[in-house]
Amino acid sequence: MVLDEHSNVILLKEIAELLNEETDMDRMLEGAIWKLLNGSNFETAWIFFIDEKGKHKLVAQANLPEALKANGCRHLQKGGCWCVKRYHDGDLKKASNIIACQRIENARTTKTGDSGGITHHATVPLQSGTEKFGLLNIAAPERTGFSADELALLESVAFQIGSAIKRIVLTKQEQELALVKERNRLARDLHDSVNQLLFSVTLTARGGSEMSAEPEVQETFRDIQHLTQEALNEMRALIWQLRPKGLESGLLEAIKGYAEMLGLTTEVKVTGVIQLPSRAEETLFRIAQEALNNIRKHAGVNKVELFMSVTSSDVLLVIKDEGRGFLLDERLYIPSIGIQSMRERAQAEGGTVDWSSEIGKGTEILVRIPY
Structure with a gap:
Protein backbone atom coordinates (compact mmCIF):
# COMPACT_ATOMS: atom_id res chain seq x y z
CA MET A 1 0.00 0.00 0.00
CA GLU A 174 -6.66 37.57 -21.85
CA GLN A 175 -5.09 37.06 -25.29
CA GLU A 176 -8.39 37.81 -27.02
CA LEU A 177 -8.83 40.93 -24.88
CA ALA A 178 -5.30 42.05 -25.75
CA LEU A 179 -6.06 41.45 -29.43
CA VAL A 180 -9.24 43.54 -29.20
CA LYS A 181 -7.32 46.34 -27.50
CA GLU A 182 -4.65 46.26 -30.21
CA ARG A 183 -7.32 46.32 -32.93
CA ASN A 184 -8.94 49.30 -31.25
CA ARG A 185 -5.59 51.09 -31.01
CA LEU A 186 -4.87 50.49 -34.70
CA ALA A 187 -8.38 51.63 -35.61
CA ARG A 188 -7.94 54.85 -33.62
CA ASP A 189 -4.53 55.49 -35.17
CA LEU A 190 -5.84 54.93 -38.69
CA HIS A 191 -8.84 57.17 -38.03
CA ASP A 192 -6.77 59.96 -36.48
CA SER A 193 -3.94 59.89 -39.05
CA VAL A 194 -4.43 58.22 -42.43
CA ASN A 195 -8.19 58.75 -42.50
CA GLN A 196 -7.85 62.47 -41.78
CA LEU A 197 -5.05 62.86 -44.34
CA LEU A 198 -7.17 61.25 -47.05
CA PHE A 199 -10.07 63.51 -46.14
CA SER A 200 -7.77 66.53 -46.42
CA VAL A 201 -6.54 65.39 -49.84
CA THR A 202 -10.16 65.07 -51.00
CA LEU A 203 -10.93 68.64 -49.93
CA THR A 204 -7.71 69.94 -51.48
CA ALA A 205 -8.46 68.22 -54.80
CA ARG A 206 -11.97 69.67 -54.84
CA GLY A 207 -10.59 73.13 -54.13
CA GLY A 208 -7.95 72.75 -56.84
CA SER A 209 -10.59 71.77 -59.37
CA GLU A 210 -12.73 74.80 -58.54
CA MET A 211 -9.80 77.24 -58.57
CA SER A 212 -8.34 76.20 -61.93
CA ALA A 213 -9.65 77.46 -65.27
CA GLU A 214 -7.83 74.79 -67.30
CA PRO A 215 -10.10 71.82 -68.23
CA GLU A 216 -7.17 69.39 -68.17
CA VAL A 217 -6.14 70.53 -64.69
CA GLN A 218 -9.74 70.38 -63.47
CA GLU A 219 -10.06 66.81 -64.80
CA THR A 220 -6.81 65.81 -63.05
CA PHE A 221 -8.01 67.23 -59.73
CA ARG A 222 -11.37 65.48 -60.15
CA ASP A 223 -9.57 62.18 -60.76
CA ILE A 224 -7.49 62.74 -57.63
CA GLN A 225 -10.63 63.54 -55.66
CA HIS A 226 -12.39 60.41 -56.95
CA LEU A 227 -9.45 58.11 -56.21
CA THR A 228 -8.94 59.64 -52.77
CA GLN A 229 -12.63 59.22 -51.96
CA GLU A 230 -12.38 55.54 -52.93
CA ALA A 231 -9.30 55.15 -50.70
CA LEU A 232 -11.20 56.92 -47.89
CA ASN A 233 -14.10 54.45 -48.25
CA GLU A 234 -11.67 51.52 -48.15
CA MET A 235 -10.01 52.96 -45.07
CA ARG A 236 -13.34 53.35 -43.27
CA ALA A 237 -14.19 49.75 -44.13
CA LEU A 238 -10.82 48.63 -42.76
CA ILE A 239 -11.43 50.55 -39.52
CA TRP A 240 -14.81 48.82 -39.19
CA GLN A 241 -13.13 45.44 -39.65
CA LEU A 242 -10.57 46.23 -36.99
CA ARG A 243 -13.18 47.48 -34.54
CA PRO A 244 -16.70 46.17 -35.25
CA LYS A 245 -18.68 49.03 -33.78
CA GLY A 246 -22.34 48.19 -33.26
CA LEU A 247 -22.01 44.61 -31.97
CA GLU A 248 -22.94 45.91 -28.54
CA SER A 249 -26.35 46.72 -30.06
CA GLY A 250 -26.73 43.30 -31.63
CA LEU A 251 -25.41 41.35 -34.60
CA LEU A 252 -28.00 42.46 -37.13
CA GLU A 253 -27.63 46.13 -36.20
CA ALA A 254 -23.87 45.82 -36.70
CA ILE A 255 -24.31 44.18 -40.11
CA LYS A 256 -26.89 46.78 -41.18
CA GLY A 257 -24.60 49.58 -39.98
CA TYR A 258 -21.67 48.19 -41.96
CA ALA A 259 -23.84 47.81 -45.06
CA GLU A 260 -25.03 51.39 -44.71
CA MET A 261 -21.44 52.57 -44.44
CA LEU A 262 -20.75 50.82 -47.77
CA GLY A 263 -23.78 52.48 -49.35
CA LEU A 264 -25.90 49.32 -49.34
CA THR A 265 -29.51 49.05 -48.20
CA THR A 266 -30.62 45.92 -46.36
CA GLU A 267 -33.87 44.01 -46.02
CA VAL A 268 -33.84 41.80 -42.92
CA LYS A 269 -35.95 38.81 -41.91
CA VAL A 270 -35.44 36.90 -38.64
CA THR A 271 -36.88 33.72 -37.16
CA GLY A 272 -36.03 32.59 -33.62
CA VAL A 273 -34.59 34.48 -30.68
CA ILE A 274 -31.12 35.91 -31.33
CA GLN A 275 -29.03 35.31 -28.22
CA LEU A 276 -25.64 34.09 -29.42
CA PRO A 277 -22.23 33.69 -27.74
CA SER A 278 -19.90 36.61 -28.50
CA ARG A 279 -17.53 34.34 -30.46
CA ALA A 280 -20.33 33.19 -32.79
CA GLU A 281 -21.53 36.78 -33.22
CA GLU A 282 -18.12 38.06 -34.24
CA THR A 283 -17.58 35.14 -36.65
CA LEU A 284 -20.92 35.83 -38.35
CA PHE A 285 -20.17 39.56 -38.45
CA ARG A 286 -16.75 39.04 -40.06
CA ILE A 287 -18.22 36.69 -42.68
CA ALA A 288 -21.03 39.18 -43.38
CA GLN A 289 -18.42 41.94 -43.77
CA GLU A 290 -16.60 39.94 -46.42
CA ALA A 291 -19.84 39.16 -48.24
CA LEU A 292 -20.99 42.80 -48.18
CA ASN A 293 -17.60 43.98 -49.43
CA ASN A 294 -17.90 41.55 -52.34
CA ILE A 295 -21.39 42.83 -53.15
CA ARG A 296 -20.23 46.46 -53.20
CA LYS A 297 -17.21 45.67 -55.37
CA HIS A 298 -18.54 43.03 -57.74
CA ALA A 299 -22.35 42.71 -57.73
CA GLY A 300 -23.28 46.06 -59.26
CA VAL A 301 -26.30 46.50 -56.99
CA ASN A 302 -26.91 48.40 -53.76
CA LYS A 303 -29.61 46.21 -52.19
CA VAL A 304 -28.98 43.16 -49.98
CA GLU A 305 -31.37 40.68 -48.39
CA LEU A 306 -30.44 39.22 -44.99
CA PHE A 307 -32.21 36.23 -43.49
CA MET A 308 -31.33 34.79 -40.09
CA SER A 309 -32.78 31.67 -38.49
CA VAL A 310 -31.79 30.72 -34.94
CA THR A 311 -32.46 27.30 -33.40
CA SER A 312 -31.40 25.77 -30.09
CA SER A 313 -28.21 24.39 -31.63
CA ASP A 314 -27.14 26.59 -34.55
CA VAL A 315 -27.74 29.79 -36.48
CA LEU A 316 -28.21 30.16 -40.24
CA LEU A 317 -27.36 33.46 -41.92
CA VAL A 318 -28.29 33.96 -45.57
CA ILE A 319 -26.92 36.94 -47.53
CA LYS A 320 -28.50 37.41 -50.95
CA ASP A 321 -28.14 39.89 -53.80
CA GLU A 322 -29.56 40.06 -57.31
CA GLY A 323 -26.40 41.38 -58.92
CA ARG A 324 -24.03 40.17 -61.62
CA GLY A 325 -23.29 36.79 -60.06
CA PHE A 326 -20.20 34.76 -60.87
CA LEU A 327 -18.97 31.35 -61.92
CA LEU A 328 -16.74 29.61 -59.39
CA ASP A 329 -14.36 26.77 -60.10
CA GLU A 330 -14.07 24.90 -56.77
CA ARG A 331 -10.52 23.82 -57.72
CA LEU A 332 -9.30 27.42 -57.77
CA TYR A 333 -8.51 29.81 -54.93
CA ILE A 334 -9.95 33.26 -55.74
CA PRO A 335 -8.80 35.76 -53.11
CA SER A 336 -10.68 38.67 -54.71
CA ILE A 337 -13.99 37.00 -53.98
CA GLY A 338 -13.00 36.16 -50.40
CA ILE A 339 -14.75 32.79 -50.34
CA GLN A 340 -11.75 31.06 -48.79
CA SER A 341 -11.65 33.61 -45.97
CA MET A 342 -15.34 33.10 -45.19
CA ARG A 343 -14.94 29.33 -45.30
CA GLU A 344 -11.96 29.36 -42.93
CA ARG A 345 -13.75 31.58 -40.41
CA ALA A 346 -16.79 29.28 -40.38
CA GLN A 347 -14.70 26.10 -40.14
CA ALA A 348 -12.80 27.55 -37.17
CA GLU A 349 -16.13 27.54 -35.28
CA GLY A 350 -17.23 24.13 -36.56
CA GLY A 351 -19.53 25.72 -39.14
CA THR A 352 -19.96 25.79 -42.91
CA VAL A 353 -20.32 28.30 -45.75
CA ASP A 354 -22.17 27.37 -48.95
CA TRP A 355 -23.07 29.56 -51.89
CA SER A 356 -24.94 29.51 -55.17
CA SER A 357 -24.45 32.02 -57.96
CA GLU A 358 -25.33 32.40 -61.59
CA ILE A 359 -24.23 35.03 -64.08
CA GLY A 360 -26.86 37.76 -64.22
CA LYS A 361 -28.98 36.24 -61.46
CA GLY A 362 -27.11 37.20 -58.31
CA THR A 363 -25.51 35.32 -55.44
CA GLU A 364 -26.74 33.64 -52.27
CA ILE A 365 -24.39 32.81 -49.39
CA LEU A 366 -25.51 30.46 -46.60
CA VAL A 367 -23.57 30.47 -43.34
CA ARG A 368 -24.31 27.93 -40.60
CA ILE A 369 -22.58 28.17 -37.21
CA PRO A 370 -23.24 25.86 -34.23
CA TYR A 371 -23.22 27.32 -30.73
Whole structure:
Protein backbone atom coordinates (compact mmCIF):
# COMPACT_ATOMS: atom_id res chain seq x y z
CA MET A 1 0.00 0.00 0.00
CA VAL A 2 2.88 2.34 0.77
CA LEU A 3 4.37 1.60 -2.65
CA ASP A 4 1.02 2.34 -4.33
CA GLU A 5 0.74 5.66 -2.51
CA HIS A 6 4.29 6.53 -3.50
CA SER A 7 3.54 5.64 -7.13
CA ASN A 8 0.42 7.78 -7.06
CA VAL A 9 2.37 10.75 -5.72
CA ILE A 10 4.90 10.39 -8.54
CA LEU A 11 2.08 10.07 -11.09
CA LEU A 12 0.30 13.18 -9.80
CA LYS A 13 3.60 15.08 -9.88
CA GLU A 14 4.23 14.07 -13.51
CA ILE A 15 0.71 15.04 -14.53
CA ALA A 16 1.01 18.36 -12.69
CA GLU A 17 4.29 19.13 -14.52
CA LEU A 18 2.68 18.41 -17.88
CA LEU A 19 -0.39 20.51 -17.08
CA ASN A 20 1.75 23.44 -15.92
CA GLU A 21 3.91 23.40 -19.04
CA GLU A 22 1.24 22.89 -21.70
CA THR A 23 -0.62 25.85 -23.21
CA ASP A 24 -2.63 24.07 -25.91
CA MET A 25 -5.94 22.63 -24.68
CA ASP A 26 -6.02 19.54 -26.91
CA ARG A 27 -2.42 18.54 -26.25
CA MET A 28 -2.90 19.14 -22.53
CA LEU A 29 -5.95 16.88 -22.28
CA GLU A 30 -4.51 14.09 -24.42
CA GLY A 31 -1.18 14.19 -22.60
CA ALA A 32 -2.80 14.12 -19.15
CA ILE A 33 -5.00 11.09 -19.80
CA TRP A 34 -2.16 9.16 -21.43
CA LYS A 35 0.01 9.79 -18.38
CA LEU A 36 -2.88 8.67 -16.18
CA LEU A 37 -3.23 5.41 -18.11
CA ASN A 38 0.51 4.73 -18.21
CA GLY A 39 0.85 5.23 -14.45
CA SER A 40 -2.25 3.40 -13.19
CA ASN A 41 -4.44 0.33 -13.60
CA PHE A 42 -6.82 2.25 -15.85
CA GLU A 43 -6.53 1.30 -19.52
CA THR A 44 -9.02 3.48 -21.40
CA ALA A 45 -9.99 7.13 -20.94
CA TRP A 46 -12.06 9.81 -22.62
CA ILE A 47 -13.13 13.35 -21.79
CA PHE A 48 -16.40 15.12 -22.54
CA PHE A 49 -16.82 18.89 -22.44
CA ILE A 50 -20.45 19.69 -21.57
CA ASP A 51 -22.06 23.08 -22.14
CA GLU A 52 -24.76 24.79 -20.08
CA LYS A 53 -27.46 23.19 -22.24
CA GLY A 54 -26.19 19.69 -21.46
CA LYS A 55 -24.74 19.19 -24.93
CA HIS A 56 -21.56 17.12 -24.76
CA LYS A 57 -18.50 17.03 -27.02
CA LEU A 58 -15.74 14.41 -27.08
CA VAL A 59 -12.52 16.42 -26.74
CA ALA A 60 -9.94 13.78 -25.83
CA GLN A 61 -9.60 10.01 -25.81
CA ALA A 62 -6.87 7.45 -25.19
CA ASN A 63 -6.61 3.73 -25.94
CA LEU A 64 -10.25 3.25 -26.88
CA PRO A 65 -11.26 -0.26 -28.01
CA GLU A 66 -12.32 -0.66 -31.64
CA ALA A 67 -16.02 -0.74 -30.73
CA LEU A 68 -15.82 2.77 -29.25
CA LYS A 69 -13.44 4.14 -31.91
CA ALA A 70 -15.59 2.94 -34.82
CA ASN A 71 -17.10 5.51 -37.19
CA GLY A 72 -15.27 8.46 -35.66
CA CYS A 73 -16.17 7.45 -32.07
CA ARG A 74 -19.86 7.61 -33.04
CA HIS A 75 -21.10 5.94 -29.86
CA LEU A 76 -19.27 8.51 -27.74
CA GLN A 77 -20.14 11.47 -29.95
CA LYS A 78 -23.87 10.94 -30.44
CA GLY A 79 -26.87 10.40 -28.20
CA GLY A 80 -27.41 10.81 -24.49
CA CYS A 81 -26.36 8.82 -21.44
CA TRP A 82 -26.94 8.62 -17.74
CA CYS A 83 -23.64 10.16 -16.59
CA VAL A 84 -23.93 13.24 -18.86
CA LYS A 85 -27.53 13.78 -17.73
CA ARG A 86 -26.59 13.35 -14.07
CA TYR A 87 -23.74 15.83 -14.52
CA HIS A 88 -26.03 18.37 -16.22
CA ASP A 89 -28.63 17.98 -13.45
CA GLY A 90 -25.96 18.72 -10.84
CA ASP A 91 -26.16 15.29 -9.20
CA LEU A 92 -22.66 14.12 -10.13
CA LYS A 93 -20.23 15.73 -7.68
CA LYS A 94 -17.43 13.18 -7.18
CA ALA A 95 -15.80 10.16 -8.81
CA SER A 96 -18.38 7.40 -9.20
CA ASN A 97 -18.65 3.92 -10.64
CA ILE A 98 -21.25 3.76 -13.40
CA ILE A 99 -23.33 0.59 -13.10
CA ALA A 100 -24.51 0.55 -16.71
CA CYS A 101 -23.20 2.65 -19.59
CA GLN A 102 -25.56 3.10 -22.52
CA ARG A 103 -22.73 4.11 -24.85
CA ILE A 104 -20.63 1.02 -24.11
CA GLU A 105 -23.68 -1.22 -24.35
CA ASN A 106 -24.62 0.25 -27.74
CA ALA A 107 -21.08 -0.26 -29.02
CA ARG A 108 -21.11 -3.88 -27.85
CA THR A 109 -24.54 -4.77 -29.23
CA THR A 110 -24.03 -3.17 -32.66
CA LYS A 111 -20.85 -5.23 -33.06
CA THR A 112 -18.88 -2.45 -34.75
CA GLY A 113 -15.64 -3.90 -33.44
CA ASP A 114 -13.97 -5.59 -30.48
CA SER A 115 -14.99 -4.00 -27.17
CA GLY A 116 -11.70 -5.05 -25.58
CA GLY A 117 -13.47 -6.44 -22.52
CA ILE A 118 -14.76 -2.95 -21.58
CA THR A 119 -18.22 -3.19 -20.02
CA HIS A 120 -18.30 -0.45 -17.35
CA HIS A 121 -16.55 2.82 -16.56
CA ALA A 122 -16.03 5.33 -13.78
CA THR A 123 -16.62 9.04 -14.17
CA VAL A 124 -15.65 12.25 -12.38
CA PRO A 125 -16.51 15.92 -13.02
CA LEU A 126 -13.83 18.28 -14.29
CA GLN A 127 -14.15 21.57 -12.46
CA SER A 128 -12.28 24.46 -10.93
CA GLY A 129 -13.99 25.89 -7.88
CA THR A 130 -17.66 26.14 -8.76
CA GLU A 131 -17.03 26.26 -12.53
CA LYS A 132 -17.64 22.95 -14.29
CA PHE A 133 -16.26 21.91 -17.69
CA GLY A 134 -17.17 18.28 -18.30
CA LEU A 135 -16.38 14.68 -17.39
CA LEU A 136 -13.33 12.46 -17.24
CA ASN A 137 -14.24 8.80 -17.83
CA ILE A 138 -11.97 5.80 -17.33
CA ALA A 139 -12.35 2.07 -17.85
CA ALA A 140 -10.40 -1.20 -17.84
CA PRO A 141 -11.11 -4.65 -19.32
CA GLU A 142 -13.24 -6.99 -17.22
CA ARG A 143 -13.67 -4.34 -14.51
CA THR A 144 -17.20 -3.59 -13.30
CA GLY A 145 -16.04 -1.14 -10.67
CA PHE A 146 -13.02 0.60 -9.16
CA SER A 147 -11.85 0.78 -5.56
CA ALA A 148 -12.13 3.79 -3.27
CA ASP A 149 -8.37 4.40 -3.68
CA GLU A 150 -8.65 4.32 -7.47
CA LEU A 151 -11.58 6.72 -7.40
CA ALA A 152 -9.62 9.01 -5.07
CA LEU A 153 -6.74 9.03 -7.58
CA LEU A 154 -9.22 9.80 -10.34
CA GLU A 155 -10.60 12.74 -8.36
CA SER A 156 -7.11 14.12 -7.77
CA VAL A 157 -6.27 13.96 -11.46
CA ALA A 158 -9.63 15.52 -12.39
CA PHE A 159 -8.97 18.38 -9.97
CA GLN A 160 -5.59 19.01 -11.61
CA ILE A 161 -7.07 18.90 -15.12
CA GLY A 162 -9.94 21.19 -14.13
CA SER A 163 -7.51 23.78 -12.78
CA ALA A 164 -5.42 23.56 -15.96
CA ILE A 165 -8.52 24.00 -18.16
CA LYS A 166 -9.44 27.12 -16.19
CA ARG A 167 -5.91 28.50 -16.59
CA ILE A 168 -5.91 27.95 -20.36
CA VAL A 169 -9.41 29.45 -20.71
CA LEU A 170 -8.36 32.54 -18.74
CA THR A 171 -5.15 32.86 -20.74
CA LYS A 172 -7.08 32.64 -24.00
CA GLN A 173 -9.55 35.28 -22.78
CA GLU A 174 -6.66 37.57 -21.85
CA GLN A 175 -5.09 37.06 -25.29
CA GLU A 176 -8.39 37.81 -27.02
CA LEU A 177 -8.83 40.93 -24.88
CA ALA A 178 -5.30 42.05 -25.75
CA LEU A 179 -6.06 41.45 -29.43
CA VAL A 180 -9.24 43.54 -29.20
CA LYS A 181 -7.32 46.34 -27.50
CA GLU A 182 -4.65 46.26 -30.21
CA ARG A 183 -7.32 46.32 -32.93
CA ASN A 184 -8.94 49.30 -31.25
CA ARG A 185 -5.59 51.09 -31.01
CA LEU A 186 -4.87 50.49 -34.70
CA ALA A 187 -8.38 51.63 -35.61
CA ARG A 188 -7.94 54.85 -33.62
CA ASP A 189 -4.53 55.49 -35.17
CA LEU A 190 -5.84 54.93 -38.69
CA HIS A 191 -8.84 57.17 -38.03
CA ASP A 192 -6.77 59.96 -36.48
CA SER A 193 -3.94 59.89 -39.05
CA VAL A 194 -4.43 58.22 -42.43
CA ASN A 195 -8.19 58.75 -42.50
CA GLN A 196 -7.85 62.47 -41.78
CA LEU A 197 -5.05 62.86 -44.34
CA LEU A 198 -7.17 61.25 -47.05
CA PHE A 199 -10.07 63.51 -46.14
CA SER A 200 -7.77 66.53 -46.42
CA VAL A 201 -6.54 65.39 -49.84
CA THR A 202 -10.16 65.07 -51.00
CA LEU A 203 -10.93 68.64 -49.93
CA THR A 204 -7.71 69.94 -51.48
CA ALA A 205 -8.46 68.22 -54.80
CA ARG A 206 -11.97 69.67 -54.84
CA GLY A 207 -10.59 73.13 -54.13
CA GLY A 208 -7.95 72.75 -56.84
CA SER A 209 -10.59 71.77 -59.37
CA GLU A 210 -12.73 74.80 -58.54
CA MET A 211 -9.80 77.24 -58.57
CA SER A 212 -8.34 76.20 -61.93
CA ALA A 213 -9.65 77.46 -65.27
CA GLU A 214 -7.83 74.79 -67.30
CA PRO A 215 -10.10 71.82 -68.23
CA GLU A 216 -7.17 69.39 -68.17
CA VAL A 217 -6.14 70.53 -64.69
CA GLN A 218 -9.74 70.38 -63.47
CA GLU A 219 -10.06 66.81 -64.80
CA THR A 220 -6.81 65.81 -63.05
CA PHE A 221 -8.01 67.23 -59.73
CA ARG A 222 -11.37 65.48 -60.15
CA ASP A 223 -9.57 62.18 -60.76
CA ILE A 224 -7.49 62.74 -57.63
CA GLN A 225 -10.63 63.54 -55.66
CA HIS A 226 -12.39 60.41 -56.95
CA LEU A 227 -9.45 58.11 -56.21
CA THR A 228 -8.94 59.64 -52.77
CA GLN A 229 -12.63 59.22 -51.96
CA GLU A 230 -12.38 55.54 -52.93
CA ALA A 231 -9.30 55.15 -50.70
CA LEU A 232 -11.20 56.92 -47.89
CA ASN A 233 -14.10 54.45 -48.25
CA GLU A 234 -11.67 51.52 -48.15
CA MET A 235 -10.01 52.96 -45.07
CA ARG A 236 -13.34 53.35 -43.27
CA ALA A 237 -14.19 49.75 -44.13
CA LEU A 238 -10.82 48.63 -42.76
CA ILE A 239 -11.43 50.55 -39.52
CA TRP A 240 -14.81 48.82 -39.19
CA GLN A 241 -13.13 45.44 -39.65
CA LEU A 242 -10.57 46.23 -36.99
CA ARG A 243 -13.18 47.48 -34.54
CA PRO A 244 -16.70 46.17 -35.25
CA LYS A 245 -18.68 49.03 -33.78
CA GLY A 246 -22.34 48.19 -33.26
CA LEU A 247 -22.01 44.61 -31.97
CA GLU A 248 -22.94 45.91 -28.54
CA SER A 249 -26.35 46.72 -30.06
CA GLY A 250 -26.73 43.30 -31.63
CA LEU A 251 -25.41 41.35 -34.60
CA LEU A 252 -28.00 42.46 -37.13
CA GLU A 253 -27.63 46.13 -36.20
CA ALA A 254 -23.87 45.82 -36.70
CA ILE A 255 -24.31 44.18 -40.11
CA LYS A 256 -26.89 46.78 -41.18
CA GLY A 257 -24.60 49.58 -39.98
CA TYR A 258 -21.67 48.19 -41.96
CA ALA A 259 -23.84 47.81 -45.06
CA GLU A 260 -25.03 51.39 -44.71
CA MET A 261 -21.44 52.57 -44.44
CA LEU A 262 -20.75 50.82 -47.77
CA GLY A 263 -23.78 52.48 -49.35
CA LEU A 264 -25.90 49.32 -49.34
CA THR A 265 -29.51 49.05 -48.20
CA THR A 266 -30.62 45.92 -46.36
CA GLU A 267 -33.87 44.01 -46.02
CA VAL A 268 -33.84 41.80 -42.92
CA LYS A 269 -35.95 38.81 -41.91
CA VAL A 270 -35.44 36.90 -38.64
CA THR A 271 -36.88 33.72 -37.16
CA GLY A 272 -36.03 32.59 -33.62
CA VAL A 273 -34.59 34.48 -30.68
CA ILE A 274 -31.12 35.91 -31.33
CA GLN A 275 -29.03 35.31 -28.22
CA LEU A 276 -25.64 34.09 -29.42
CA PRO A 277 -22.23 33.69 -27.74
CA SER A 278 -19.90 36.61 -28.50
CA ARG A 279 -17.53 34.34 -30.46
CA ALA A 280 -20.33 33.19 -32.79
CA GLU A 281 -21.53 36.78 -33.22
CA GLU A 282 -18.12 38.06 -34.24
CA THR A 283 -17.58 35.14 -36.65
CA LEU A 284 -20.92 35.83 -38.35
CA PHE A 285 -20.17 39.56 -38.45
CA ARG A 286 -16.75 39.04 -40.06
CA ILE A 287 -18.22 36.69 -42.68
CA ALA A 288 -21.03 39.18 -43.38
CA GLN A 289 -18.42 41.94 -43.77
CA GLU A 290 -16.60 39.94 -46.42
CA ALA A 291 -19.84 39.16 -48.24
CA LEU A 292 -20.99 42.80 -48.18
CA ASN A 293 -17.60 43.98 -49.43
CA ASN A 294 -17.90 41.55 -52.34
CA ILE A 295 -21.39 42.83 -53.15
CA ARG A 296 -20.23 46.46 -53.20
CA LYS A 297 -17.21 45.67 -55.37
CA HIS A 298 -18.54 43.03 -57.74
CA ALA A 299 -22.35 42.71 -57.73
CA GLY A 300 -23.28 46.06 -59.26
CA VAL A 301 -26.30 46.50 -56.99
CA ASN A 302 -26.91 48.40 -53.76
CA LYS A 303 -29.61 46.21 -52.19
CA VAL A 304 -28.98 43.16 -49.98
CA GLU A 305 -31.37 40.68 -48.39
CA LEU A 306 -30.44 39.22 -44.99
CA PHE A 307 -32.21 36.23 -43.49
CA MET A 308 -31.33 34.79 -40.09
CA SER A 309 -32.78 31.67 -38.49
CA VAL A 310 -31.79 30.72 -34.94
CA THR A 311 -32.46 27.30 -33.40
CA SER A 312 -31.40 25.77 -30.09
CA SER A 313 -28.21 24.39 -31.63
CA ASP A 314 -27.14 26.59 -34.55
CA VAL A 315 -27.74 29.79 -36.48
CA LEU A 316 -28.21 30.16 -40.24
CA LEU A 317 -27.36 33.46 -41.92
CA VAL A 318 -28.29 33.96 -45.57
CA ILE A 319 -26.92 36.94 -47.53
CA LYS A 320 -28.50 37.41 -50.95
CA ASP A 321 -28.14 39.89 -53.80
CA GLU A 322 -29.56 40.06 -57.31
CA GLY A 323 -26.40 41.38 -58.92
CA ARG A 324 -24.03 40.17 -61.62
CA GLY A 325 -23.29 36.79 -60.06
CA PHE A 326 -20.20 34.76 -60.87
CA LEU A 327 -18.97 31.35 -61.92
CA LEU A 328 -16.74 29.61 -59.39
CA ASP A 329 -14.36 26.77 -60.10
CA GLU A 330 -14.07 24.90 -56.77
CA ARG A 331 -10.52 23.82 -57.72
CA LEU A 332 -9.30 27.42 -57.77
CA TYR A 333 -8.51 29.81 -54.93
CA ILE A 334 -9.95 33.26 -55.74
CA PRO A 335 -8.80 35.76 -53.11
CA SER A 336 -10.68 38.67 -54.71
CA ILE A 337 -13.99 37.00 -53.98
CA GLY A 338 -13.00 36.16 -50.40
CA ILE A 339 -14.75 32.79 -50.34
CA GLN A 340 -11.75 31.06 -48.79
CA SER A 341 -11.65 33.61 -45.97
CA MET A 342 -15.34 33.10 -45.19
CA ARG A 343 -14.94 29.33 -45.30
CA GLU A 344 -11.96 29.36 -42.93
CA ARG A 345 -13.75 31.58 -40.41
CA ALA A 346 -16.79 29.28 -40.38
CA GLN A 347 -14.70 26.10 -40.14
CA ALA A 348 -12.80 27.55 -37.17
CA GLU A 349 -16.13 27.54 -35.28
CA GLY A 350 -17.23 24.13 -36.56
CA GLY A 351 -19.53 25.72 -39.14
CA THR A 352 -19.96 25.79 -42.91
CA VAL A 353 -20.32 28.30 -45.75
CA ASP A 354 -22.17 27.37 -48.95
CA TRP A 355 -23.07 29.56 -51.89
CA SER A 356 -24.94 29.51 -55.17
CA SER A 357 -24.45 32.02 -57.96
CA GLU A 358 -25.33 32.40 -61.59
CA ILE A 359 -24.23 35.03 -64.08
CA GLY A 360 -26.86 37.76 -64.22
CA LYS A 361 -28.98 36.24 -61.46
CA GLY A 362 -27.11 37.20 -58.31
CA THR A 363 -25.51 35.32 -55.44
CA GLU A 364 -26.74 33.64 -52.27
CA ILE A 365 -24.39 32.81 -49.39
CA LEU A 366 -25.51 30.46 -46.60
CA VAL A 367 -23.57 30.47 -43.34
CA ARG A 368 -24.31 27.93 -40.60
CA ILE A 369 -22.58 28.17 -37.21
CA PRO A 370 -23.24 25.86 -34.23
CA TYR A 371 -23.22 27.32 -30.73
